[in-house]
Amino acid sequence: MIADQAAEQTKLNALEPTVYDLSVPGRVGANLPACDVPTEDLPTELLRDELRLPELSELQVVRHFIKLSSLNYAIDKGFYPLGSCTMKYNPKLNEDMARLPGFAQLHPLTDDEGAQGALALMYALQQWLGEIVGFEAVSLAPAAGAHGEFAGILMIRKYHVSRGDTQRNKILVPDSAHGTNPATVTMAGFEVIELPADAEGGVDLEALRKVCSERADEIAGMMITVPNTLGLFEHNILEIVDLVHKAGGLMYMDGANMNALMGVVKPGELGFDVLHYNLHKTFSTPHGGGGPGSGPVGVNAKLKPFLPGPIVEIVEPAQGDEPPLYGLVMPEQSIGRMKAFHGNFGMHVRAYAYIRAYGAAGLREVSRHAVLNANYVRARLMDTYKIPYPRYCGHEFVIEARLDDAPDIHALDISKRLIDYGIHPPTNYFPLIVPQALLIEPTETEAKETLDEFIDVMKKIAREAVETPELLLNAPVNAPVRRLDEVRAAKQLVLCCRPALPEAGD
Ligand SMILES: *Cc1c(COP(=O)(O)O)cnc(C)c1O
Numbered sequence: 151m152i153a154d155q156a157a158e159q160t161k162l163n164a165l166e167p168t169v170y171d172l173s174v175p176g177r178v179g180a181n182l183p184a185c186d187v188p189t190e191d192l193p194t195e196l197l198r199d200e201l202r203l204p205e206l207s208e209l210q211v212v213r214h215f216i217k218l219s220s221l222n223y224a225i226d227k228g229f230y231p232l233g234s235c236t237m238k239y240n241p242k243l244n245e246d247m248a249r250l251p252g253f254a255q256l257h258p259l260t261d262d263e264g265a266q267g268a269l270a271l272m273y274a275l276q277q278w279l280g281e282i283v284g285f286e287a288v289s290l291a292p293a294a295g296a297h298g299e300f301a302g303i304l305m306i307r308k309y310h311v312s313r314g315d316t317q318r319n320k321i322l323v324p325d326s327a328h329g330t331n332p333a334t335v336t337m338a339g340f341e342v343i344e345l346p347a348d349a350e351g352g353v354d355l356e357a358l359r360k361v362c363s364e365r366a367d368e369i370a371g372m373m374i375t376v377p378n379t380l381g382l383f384e385h386n387i388l389e390i391v392d393l394v395h396k397a398g399g400l401m402y403m404d405g406a407n408m409n410a411l412m413g414v415v416k417p418g419e420l421g422f423d424v425l426h427y428n429l430h431k432t433f434s435t436p437h438g439g440g441g442p443g444s445g446p447v448g449v450n451a452k453l454k455p456f457l458p459g460p461i462v463e464i465v466e467p468a469q470g471d472e473p474p475l476y477g478l479v480m481p482e483q484s485i486g487r488m489k490a491f492h493g494n495f496g497m498h499v500r501a502y503a504y505i506r507a508y509g510a511a512g513l514r515e516v517s518r519h520a521v522l523n524a525n526y527v528r529a530r531l532m533d534t535y536k537i538p539y540p541r542y543c544g545h546e547f548v549i550e551a552r553l554d555d556a557p558d559i560h561a562l563d564i565s566k567r568l569i570d571y572g573i574h575p576p577t578n579y580f581p582l583i584v585p586q587a588l589l590i591e592p593t594e595t596e597a598k599e600t601l602d603e604f605i606d607v608m609k610k611i612a613r614e615a616v617e618t619p620e621l622l623l624n625a626p627v628n629a630p631v632r633r634l635d636e637v638r639a640a641k642q643l644v645l646c647c648r649p650a651l652p653e654a655g656d
Contacts, residue, residue: 169214173204179211221630223574224438229600231527233546233577233589234328234379236409236431237438238520243507244434244500253499258491262465262477268495269476273462275502276446282505282513283405283425284418285448289457289481290493295406297488298426298445299334299373304485305424305449305456306371306400307338312456312483315398318370322361322394324353326380326581331373331404340370347583351380351539358393366397375404376417377544379581379589381524383410391421400424400452408432409593410521410544413514424449433501444497455483460492519594520545523601527592530605534612538584546591548584549576556615559622561586564611566633569626571607 206214223230230237248254256268276288292298303321310318321335324345332342343361348354353374362369372394377383384390391401403417403425409432411417417425429444430437437443449457459480466475478492508516521544528537528547536550551561565575565588577589592601614621626632 169204169206169211172206172210172214175205177205177207179206179208225436228572228574229592229596229604230574231576231590231592231604232574233381233548233591234406234580235437235577236406236428236545236591236593237574238409238431238434238593239595240434240436240500241504241507244503247503248496248499250499254496256495258495263475266473266476269462269478270473271502272492272495272498273464273476275498275505276462278502278505279427279446280448282412282416283408283427283448284416285425286418286451287454287457287461288446288448289459289461290444290446290498291458291460291488292426292445292447293489293494294443295404295426295428295431295445296330296334298428298447299330299402299404300337301445301447301458301485301488302402302424302426303334303338303340303371303373305447305453305458306402307340308456308483308485309400309453310370318368318398320365320368321370321402322358322372322399324374324378326351326378326583327373327375328379328404328406328580331375335373343369347380350385350541351378351382352384352386353390355386355389355393358390362393362397369394369397369399371400371402371423373402373404375407376415376420377407377410377546379407380539380548380584381407381410381543381546381589381591382539382541383544387420395421405448406431407544407546410517410546412517413510414517418448418450422450424453429497429501434504435497435500442494442497444494444501446493455481456485457481458486458488459484460487516594517545520592523592523594523596524590526598527590527601527605531608534609545593546589548581549588549590550584551586551588553612553615556619559615559619561588563619563622563625564588564608564615566625567611567614567622568607570621570628571611572628573604573607 225237225239252267256265262269272290276290279288280286289301292301310316319340320343321340322343322345323331323335324347326347335342343365345361346354346357372390374384374390376387394401400423401421403422405417405425406428408427412432425448426445427433427448429435429446435444447457460478461481462476463479464474465477465479468474505513524543524545524547528543531537531549532540536552538548538550551564553559561578565578568575576591579587580589581587592604611622624633
């Protein structure tokens with residue numbers, strides 16, 4: 151086994167020489183013309199004695215990075231049922247729009263008059279996002295879902311404080327919540343009251359009633375995901391909203407799962423006060439790898455004065471043939487800026503293009519198909535795997551990946567084996583309230599044949615788990631790297647390749 155691993159590592163190293171391994175002293179990648187201006191010495195305090203850079207030709211560099219990039223798995227390469235993440239196809243049209251020079255090269259310090267096209271786009275996006283969720287106003291400023299959550303909870307805090315209601319310091323969070331929810335609550339200076347789930351996978355109403363009656367004066371609000379992270383619609387949502395409002399709290403909806411609801415349910419009409427969107431999930435802007443996201447926040451009239459800025463408003467209405475004049479403004483009692491400039495504008499362009507291309511009816515079809523696809527896969531896997539809450543799901547569903555006849559097999563082994571079949575694993579071990587959880591979200595953009603192939607592979611893996619469990623326990627074997635020691639990898643991060651060049655003075 152260890153010999154195997156060593157051999158594997160050798161293979162891997164052979165496959166992946168670092169740029170330092172390829173380096174040849176004196177080789178250059180650029181051919182610059184002779185300098186035709188007087189040269190100046192750089193300030194010596196900026197110079198290092200020794201900067202060990204690899205020396206390579208341009209072609210070697212291109213091949214090296216293209217080879218590395220092709221080792222990455224991506225939605226453009228294969229099925230990616232990563233629950234809670236909505237890894238849907240990102241239409242290439244959106245990329246073309248985001249690269250239009252008028253958008254891509256617009257300097258963020260351009261004055262409003264010189265940026266009317268971009269501001270008109272942002273204004274329309276604010277309006278459409280508000281319409282989709284039934285909210286009065288939207289700020290595009292936050293740069294990710296978690297950033298939107300933080301903005302939302304700061305708004306809730308400012309709302310209470312502005313009314314002189316300063317003793318409320320608790321936010322209710324269901325135990326199925328995404329980890330960012332309790333983290334946001336804590337960062338915003340509140341404390342979490344965790345609510346248990348009931349047998350149906352929803353919020354335990356009895357527990358909520360009890361907290362709301364006993365601790366009403368402490369409750370600033372509640373954060374809840376709909377459909378929740380088990381993929382289940384919260385049947386008692388109206389009653390939950392009502393209980394929290396009667397206790398004096400505000401309702402925050404984590405909108406990361408809007409892919410199940412577009413054109414079907416408007417959270418504003420359910421009574422929510424504030425919500426964040428994940429443009430990089432629902433609205434198809436690319437994500438993963440820590441790239442730019444966008445997490446706008448929508449609010450009702452109560453919270454509108456507190457929105458993070460800037461937001462786009464019409465400062466002079468349209469007159470005759472003249473279009474309106476748009477301007478960036480800070481709302482009266484704004485919680486302030488979330489980041490420099492105006493949010494991740496490239497993401498706004500992509501989401502705008504996506505919404506325009508689909509239109510209202512198309513977005514409703516998106517959500518209906520996302521829900522249909524998830525229910526199709528769920529129904530066809532129900533005989534093979536344990537499904538802890540056996541009712542219709544939203545856009546995703548959770549499996550309890552324990553097989554009666556294969557006690558040594560865990561969710562992780564199933565996931566690793568999926569890699570051998572060329573499929574990205576589902577989300578592992580989340581939500582936390584389901585043991586051996588695999589959270590599966592097929593999304594609407596997959597063809598039925600792809601879903602069928604995934605289902606067949608999942609059934610095949612269940613058979614292998616019983617008949618040839620070593621195939622799962624040793625997986626993956628067909629990936630560029632074998633199973634990693636994930637704990638060690640997280641504790642001893644290696645973030646750059648190390649030079650294998652001779653040390654100075656060698
Ligand atoms: C993805 C997600 C978030 C956080 O969004 P980021 O954009 O990753 O910060 C919050 N809640 C839920 C339910 C999510 O799925």
